[in-house]
Amino acid sequence: MSSRCDVIIGGGGMVGMTLAIALAKGGLDVVVADPVPKSAALDARFDGRVCALAYATVRMFEALGVWPHLEPHAQPIKDILVTDAKLGGTPSPFSLHFDAGEIGARSLGHIVENRHTRTGLFAVAETLPNLHFVAPAALTNLETAAGGITATLSNGDAVTAQLAVAADGRPSPMRELMGIPIVAWSYDQWGIVATVEHEKPHNGVAYEHFLPSGPFAILPMTPAASSEAVGQEHANRSSLVWTEDEKLAPEMMKLDDDAFNAEIARRFGDHLGATKSAGPRWSHPLKFHLARGFVKPRFALAGDSAHGIHPIAGQGFNLGLKDAAALTDVVLDAARVGLDIGSLTVLEKYERWRRFDSFTMSFAMDGLNRLFSNDIAPIRFARDLGMGIVDAFGPARRFFMRHAGGDIGKLPRLMKGEAA
Numbered sequence: 001m002s003s004r005c006d007v008i009i010g011g012g013g014m015v016g017m018t019l020a021i022a023l024a025k026g027g028l029d030v031v032v033a034d035p036v037p038k039s040a041a042l043d044a045r046f047d048g049r050v051c052a053l054a055y056a057t058v059r060m061f062e063a064l065g066v067w068p069h070l071e072p073h074a075q076p077i078k079d080i081l082v083t084d085a086k087l088g089g090t091p092s093p094f095s096l097h098f099d100a101g102e103i104g105a106r107s108l109g110h111i112v113e114n115r116h117t118r119t120g121l122f123a124v125a126e127t128l129p130n131l132h133f134v135a136p137a138a139l140t141n142l143e144t145a146a147g148g149i150t151a152t153l154s155n156g157d158a159v160t161a162q163l164a165v166a167a168d169g170r171p172s173p174m175r176e177l178m179g180i181p182i183v184a185w186s187y188d189q190w191g192i193v194a195t196v197e198h199e200k201p202h203n204g205v206a207y208e209h210f211l212p213s214g215p216f217a218i219l220p221m222t223p224a225a226s227s228e229a230v231g232q233e234h235a236n237r238s239s240l241v242w243t244e245d246e247k248l249a250p251e252m253m254k255l256d257d258d259a260f261n262a263e264i265a266r267r268f269g270d271h272l273g274a275t276k277s278a279g280p281r282w283s284h285p286l287k288f289h290l291a292r293g294f295v296k297p298r299f300a301l302a303g304d305s306a307h308g309i310h311p312i313a314g315q316g317f318n319l320g321l322k323d324a325a326a327l328t329d330v331v332l333d334a335a336r337v338g339l340d341i342g343s344l345t346v347l348e349k350y351e352r353w354r355r356f357d358s359f360t361m362s363f364a365m366d367g368l369n370r371l372f373s374n375d376i377a378p379i380r381f382a383r384d385l386g387m388g389i390v391d392a393f394g395p396a397r398r399f400f401m402r403h404a405g406g407d408i409g410k411l412p413r414l415m416k417g418e419a420a
Helices: 014-025 055-064 067-073 114-125 173-177 249-254 257-268 316-336 344-372 377-392 394-404
Strands: 002-010 030-033 050-053 079-084 096-099 110-113 131-134 139-145 148-153 158-166 182-198 205-211 214-220 237-245 275-291 299-301
Touching: 002 014, 002 148, 014 030, 014 055, 014 114, 014 131, 014 316, 030 158, 050 055, 050 114, 050 316, 055 067, 055 316, 067 110, 067 114, 079 377, 096 377, 096 394, 110 114, 114 131, 139 173, 158 173, 182 249, 182 257, 214 344, 237 249, 237 275, 249 275, 257 275, 275 344, 299 344, 316 344, 344 377, 377 394
Parallel strands: 002 030, 002 158, 030 131, 079 205, 158 299
Antiparallel strands: 050 110, 079 096, 139 148, 148 158, 182 237, 182 275, 205 214, 214 237
């Protein structure tokens, strides 16, 4: 089959589907191709991670009509407590506390399980007759011509569009097809993700413990609402995002439940009472990459295909949605005045907008990880002192809260809560 559309998006993950919805609501004809069938992508066992949605991201989902599907599953973050300690040692006397009330906000963001975000995005996408989801179908070739770009799919289809967007994840076969190089390295760390049940309520507090092996985050979740959710019905739950040394992490994943729960308890402490892992565990090596360019004629990168950052502050998904919102602004503005949405002149506006922010955020997260993932005494003293100074200085504290919420810098219309 051969067909035509305005935009073809390779990758039906959370960034790709959000971009597709935004462009379709703006009046464009959009095709999304993904190698994973919808039924598999929505299975609870497909992805056990959560995302911390900044309040600018929440405004974007509200503008797109996605938020009503997510809100019942969204846990507001009321406070964030950052501490520094050795494993099993005495915590540093310095800590950093962020309180949503200090900036007049109801929350500093929301924690939502990825499976609920995917379900909400598909629910909205299915209401849009000009958005077409094709799966399982990977893009196997891209060929640019004067009038458009033709994508060949693994199911035998060919789709010609004015613009192709790669939202196909960190390895990004589309980025490779278009010959865009990346700067990349691996960390000596793995990420371990699990849902943890605990005796006491979390009261909407997110904890970030910096340990020598890397950050250990405890992110508040909504109680399990049904037998389909991970964990017991109505249990107090948090998501564990555990950064561990690459040599030790595989051994941790092999532990039986009792031993794994003991390791969690060593890192959690007792502030939430008794703890235990609930449901599957996931792990993956942590890597960094940043594309040397975000666009070519009739082609653009968005989300993890453009940048992959350390999860130390939970900003990766928000960074990808800023790409989607900015690309939506640029493409729809061009379409409304009759310009070619795939022209390099149009797409370079997107690249100028997003590349600097992506660069600064990527290297800031890399620097934070390197600063806190060590046990060198002078560095430990300096970082603890720095946390204490920021905690004592209100303007700095409020700046970091607004930055984490996505309200610093030039915001696309959707992230202001405006229609695309």
